[in-house]
Amino acid sequence: MLSQKLFDEISAKINETIAASPAKDIEKNIKAMMAATFSKMDLVTREEFDVQQEVLARTREQLVGLEARLSALESANGPAAGSDEEQANLGLS
Numbered sequence: 001m002l003s004q005k006l007f008d009e010i011s012a013k014i015n016e017t018i019a020a021s022p023a024k025d026i027e028k029n030i031k032a033m034m035a036a037t038f039s040k041m042d043l044v045t046r047e048e049f050d051v052q053q054e055v056l057a058r059t060r061e062q063l064v065g066l067e068a069r070l071s072a073l074e075s076a077n078g079p080a081a082g083s084d085e086e087q088a089n090l091g092l093s
Contacts, residue, residue, distance in 0.1 A: 018024055044052075
């Protein structure tokens with residue numbers, strides 16, 4: 001079985017070879033090109049996305065609460081009182 005030291009030495013040699021080769025320059029150029037492309041696109045950061053996700057979750061919770069309150073108010077007023085849309089559909093307004 002090969003020792004961990006041998007794997008580390010091979011890995012170090014490969015890294016040295018890549019660092020001294022044109023592959024490193026190509027990698028830098030590709031990264032720069034990708035960064036320029038992404039900056040032109042209308043993207044949001046992960047942090048911004050997470051914040052908006054939290055805002056949406058709170059808004060949904062509020063909506064559920066408001067729907068429950070509306071339902072309770074409508075049931076307290078009895079069947080004669082409906083929404084404007086319901087009255088318009090029935091021809092009452």
